[in-house]
Amino acid sequence: MPNYDFILNSKLPKVGTTIFTKMSALAQKTGAVNLSQGFPDFDVDPQLLKLVSKYMAAGHNQYAPMAGAMVLREAIAAKIERLYRVQYNVESEITVTAGATQAIFSAISALIVEGDEVIIFTPAYDCYEPAIDINGGKTIFVKLKSPNYKVDWSEVKRLVSRKTKMINLNTPHNPTGSIWDKHDLEELAHLTKGTGIILLSDEVYEHIIFENKEHQSVLKHKELRDRSLVVASFGKTFHVTGWKMGYIVGPSSIMKEFKKVHQFNVFCCNHPMQLAIASYISNEDNYLHLGSFYEEKRNLFNEAAEQSRFGVLPSSGTYFQLLDYSRITNEDDVQFAERLTEEFKIASIPVSVFYNTPDTNKVLRFCFAKQNETLERAGEILLKI
Ligand code: PMP
Ligand code: GLN
Numbered sequence: 001m002p003n004y005d006f007i008l009n010s011k012l013p014k015v016g017t018t019i020f021t022k023m024s025a026l027a028q029k030t031g032a033v034n035l036s037q038g039f040p041d042f043d044v045d046p047q048l049l050k051l052v053s054k055y056m057a058a059g060h061n062q063y064a065p066m067a068g069a070m071v072l073r074e075a076i077a078a079k080i081e082r083l084y085r086v087q088y089n090v091e092s093e094i095t096v097t098a099g100a101t102q103a104i105f106s107a108i109s110a111l112i113v114e115g116d117e118v119i120i121f122t123p124a125y126d127c128y129e130p131a132i133d134i135n136g137g138k139t140i141f142v143k144l145k146s147p148n149y150k151v152d153w154s155e156v157k158r159l160v161s162r163k164t165k166m167i168n169l170n171t172p173h174n175p176t177g178s179i180w181d182k183h184d185l186e187e188l189a190h191l192t193k194g195t196g197i198i199l200l201s202d203e204v205y206e207h208i209i210f211e212n213k214e215h216q217s218v219l220k221h222k223e224l225r226d227r228s229l230v231v232a233s234f235g236k237t238f239h240v241t242g243w244k245m246g247y248i249v250g251p252s253s254i255m256k257e258f259k260k261v262h263q264f265n266v267f268c269c270n271h272p273m274q275l276a277i278a279s280y281i282s283n284e285d286n287y288l289h290l291g292s293f294y295e296e297k298r299n300l301f302n303e304a305a306e307q308s309r310f311g312v313l314p315s316s317g318t319y320f321q322l323l324d325y326s327r328i329t330n331e332d333d334v335q336f337a338e339r340l341t342e343e344f345k346i347a348s349i350p351v352s353v354f355y356n357t358p359d360t361n362k363v364l365r366f367c368f369a370k371q372n373e374t375l376e377r378a379g380e381i382l383l384k385i
Pocket of ligand 1: 234
């Protein structure tokens with residue numbers, strides 16, 4: 001290949017390879033137990049796989065409608081009505097997306113213009129800030145404070161300005177496992193009342209919540225939902241992260257703008273899988289048990305963690321557990337995570353990468369969406385560290 005000297009002005013100069021790619025690759029190279037990138041290591045329900053084959057064999061292999069197969073939009077609307085007692089219009093208020101990532105990127109692209117400010121809570125999932133940057137927005141960071149990672153509403157109030165176009169929330173929260181309560185929704189409603197602020201609510205772990213706590217969706221709150229786009233992921237709910245399937249719902253005025261971007265971003269998503277999920281999701285037993293299913297796994301992992309030199313932080317939802325290692329070493333978390341992978345053969349995610357400024361907390365994130373044998377093996381390793 002000729003070696004041309006392209007002068008590229010990177011649109012994302014700060015962005016490199018994500019920590020998920022890096023840590024999963026290191027885990028593979030070293031043969032470590034991989035509790036870094038968040039994905040299940042167990043099988044998908046064969047019934048769901050059979051449904052995909054059924055729809056493929058029946059010839060549903062061409063483009064789906066742009067906003068999603070109607071049966072799936074209907075199934076999503078029915079689920080939302082059952083769980084949150086609110087009706088979303090299948091024609092104008094629901095779009096099926098290629099995972100939550102595409103929904104978030106397209107939503108930010110559709111709504112954020114040069115100079116707009118977007119508030120996000122750190123530690124923050126990694127796809128929000130680049131989407132804001134590439135669209136000329138300015139990210140305003142609000143730090144959640146350990147060990148409970150609750151929102152300090154006086155801080156949010158201080159940072160809201162006339163330029164605030166969007167607040168991006170995430171409950172249950174990746175990477176900390178913290179969840180919002182009713183009070184948080186009330187504070188947010190109070191803060192945004194009478195403003196044009198749009199909420200982008202990342203609720204991909206809506207069904208993974210522990211100790212019978214209730215997921216506080218913005219969908220439950222009339223004033224909030226009228227200004228919200230809410231994002232969900234079938235990858236999390238049905239243990240199929242590799243399918244990259246999800247959806248976004250919101251009021252038609254905002255959804256109209258979302259769809260303008262969506263149709264040129266992907267146009268539509270995988271058709272046979274949409275039909276399979278539409279059948280599968282109509283049985284709520286296929287997802288309503290997720291909280292207790294993952295709570296057992298969290299407890300199994302934490303039994304060992306509690307006997308180790310790590311400190312166990314609270315995790316009320318998601319499939320992540322934070323462990324504090326300040327009693328073990330002074331190393332920074334990236335260094336320590338790499339050393340644990342190479343020397344002890346257990347991979348995790350250093351939490352500092354989810355902050356915009358250096359963070360000195362000594363905390364690692366472990367994914368417990370794993371078979372019990374994997375978690376037991378991980379537990380044995382923790383006890384040796
Ligand atoms: N938001 C959060 C908080 C996540 O943890 C993830 C993935 N783990 C996503 C969005 C992206 O979801 P998807 O894989 O459906 O794109
Ligand atoms: N959401 C997953 C996690 O938090 C990773 C997804 C990805 O690799 N981008 O681990």
